[in-house]
Amino acid sequence: MNGGAVPEIPKPPTVYFHSWPGETILSSPAPGQPGLWLVKVRVPQMTNHSSGATPITVLFDGVNSNTATVWVQ
């Protein structure tokens, strides 16, 4: 160490299903696909949410993504 600033490693992204966060299992560059990132996430239990179209967003390093939809049952 030479006294320089320690690089800050951002936390893994969090995927929200509605407002429920999923458990992020993997976050890495997508193999063989430059420019894309791969996130593996466990769908959370969503109390009082029926199955069907579910909005998802990603929060990464304090920045929110667009909203997309997955279908959950």
Place this chain on the structure above:
Amino acid sequence: MNCLHWLGLGLSLATASYAQVIVNAGAFEESRPVAPNSLVAFGEFAEATPATANTLPLPVLLGGVEVLVGGEPAGIYSVSKTQVNFVIPAAVPALRYAKRFPVVIRTNGGSPAVTAYALIQDVSPAILVRDAGDALRPAAAFNADLSQRARPSQPDQGN
């Protein structure tokens, strides 16, 4: 029931308030920045010869088209007369807060060229969508067994 989804995320998105706009190739939103190392799209380059990259690293010259972002050559996925897909170079000095960078799309040889602008910041996540024309924006998500969960036209048949 819990299940696992893989979500493809382009870590960025870009936009410009000019006529020529660079957008994240997954989300196609014009309202947020793009980030280095993210896949983006540019539309309408009539001089392009349609081509798709089939090698890695991505070529910086494809279908007679090259792209410079802040002077840095970009790896190109595909070109057509209606869309050029490329990756914002990692060498572009992204900042915590978005900064506008010129993007030059030109044929090999330098002319004719189009200059657009990309708003670039260090982080800008975007979820890939399968159909940007679908109002629900279905995510490019997969089940844990890599089967796809497309938007159902009837109640889900998935796991």
